[in-house]
Amino acid sequence: MRRRRHTPLSKRFEGTHFSDPFLEWLKGFTRKKLAIKDVTKLSNEVLSYRHELFPVRSVPMPENPGYVRYNRDFFTVRFHNEKVNKDLTAFFSEDRYGRRIVSNEYGHDLADFFTMAFHGLLVNGVDVYAIEWDKVKINKRYYTLPIAFHWINPATLHINENDNKRYLVQKFSSISKFIVSYYEYKNHIFSKAESLIFNYPASASPVSESLKYLKKLSQGMDFSLIQGKANIEPKNYSLELEKARYRSSAQYWRQQNMTRVKVRRIFNQSISGFGVALTTYYEVYAYAEYKKHLNIIRDYFISQFNNQIMELIREKNGFATPLQITYQGFTSSDKIDSTFLKYKEGKISVDEFIDELKDSYDTNTF
Secondary structure: OEEOOOOOOOHHHOOOOOOOHHHHHHOOHHHHHHHOOOOOOOHHHHHHHHHHOOOOEEEEOOOOOOOEEEEOOOEEEEOOOHHHHHHHHHHOOOOEOOEOOEEOOOOOOHHHHHHHHHHHHHHHOEEEEEEEEEEEEEOOEEEEEEEEEEEEOHHHEEEEEEOOEEEEEEOOOHHHHHHOOOOOOOOEEEEHHHEEEEEOOOOOOHHHHHHHHOOHHHHHHHHHHHHHHHHHOOOOOOHHHHHHHOOOOHHHHHHHHHHHHHHHHHOOOOOOOOOOOOOHHHHHHHHHHHHHHHHHHHHHHHHHHHHHHHHHHHHHHOOOOOOEEEEOOOOOHHHHHHHHHHHHOOOOOHHHHHHHOOOOOOOOOO
16 A cells, blocks of 8 residues: 655645734734643643544454553444455554655644544634545555645634635734744635644634633742741741741642643543542542543544545545544443443442443454
C-alpha cells in the first residue's frame, strides 16, 4: 500500500494554521490558550483529559508471552465488500512509509487525530480542518482518499451554512498582516468537500465556562505566598501583609479545592482526591458521568467523521452503499447506567462498581 511518491502537499492549504494575534485576542482565544498553559489553572483538565479519549492499548503478544504491543488501532471500516474493508481499515491504521494517516500539524493516526480535535473542542468549542485528497494505491487498487487534514485557525474563520451547502471563509486581519511580517498570510475559501468541522456538543466549551473561576483556582497558593512574604518581612506593614498575618490559609485552600471540583464537573471529569468532603455516592455518580461523557464524545467524533469524510469517500470512489468507521473496546453507556443502579440499590460495592466498568480495549479482538 502506498501513496503516490513525489506528490507534493497542496499549496492551497499552506498557512491555514497561522496565528492571528489580533483576532485571537479580540475573540478571546488568547485568554483560553493561556489558561491551559498553567498547571494551577486548566492544564490538567485539558492536556491530560484529551488522552483518555482513545488511550494507548497494551495488546498481548501470543508469540512472545509476557510481552505486549502498544498501539491505538481502535477503528475498523464497515462496508459490504470485504476487500474494501481490509484496504481502508489498513489505510486508516497501518504504517505507510513511517507515516500514518495524518493531520499535517497534529498526530499520525486516527486516534491521535481525534485526540487533538478533542483538545480543540475542550478549549475553543470548535475544531476545523482543510482536507487534502489524492489517489492512493492499496493492494493494487486505487482509491481517492484524504491524505492529510490541515488544521485551520478557528479565530480566522467564518462558517456559512445555507440550503445544506456549507463553505468556510478564512480571513486574516489586516492588523496582524501589518504587525507580523514573517508570515505570508493568505485568505482561503473552503467548500464542503474541502472542510471537516467538529463542534463541542454543548453551548460553550469547558474552558470558556471555567474562565470565571481562574482566580479562585489558585487562591490558596496565592495567599500562602503572601503569608510567607509577611513572615520573612516582619517590618513590612503594608495592608496586604498585615491582613495575611491575622488570617488562616485553611479557608483559602478549602475554597480553592471546592472550585477545582466545580471546574472538573464542568469538564465532566471525576472529582475524587481533591481534599473536599464529598459523599461516596456523589463521587461514584461523577465517575459514571465521566465515563458516559467520554462515550458521547467518541460517538460524536465517529458520527461526524462518517457523515463528513466517509460519505465523501463513498461519493469520490463511486460506491453505491455507505461506508462507516466503527470502534470498540469501551464500556457502553447502558452498562454504566445499569451498573450504577446496582450500586445505588446497594447490590455492589464501590470497588465492584469500578471493576465492572473497566474498558476492554487491551485485547486482540480488533
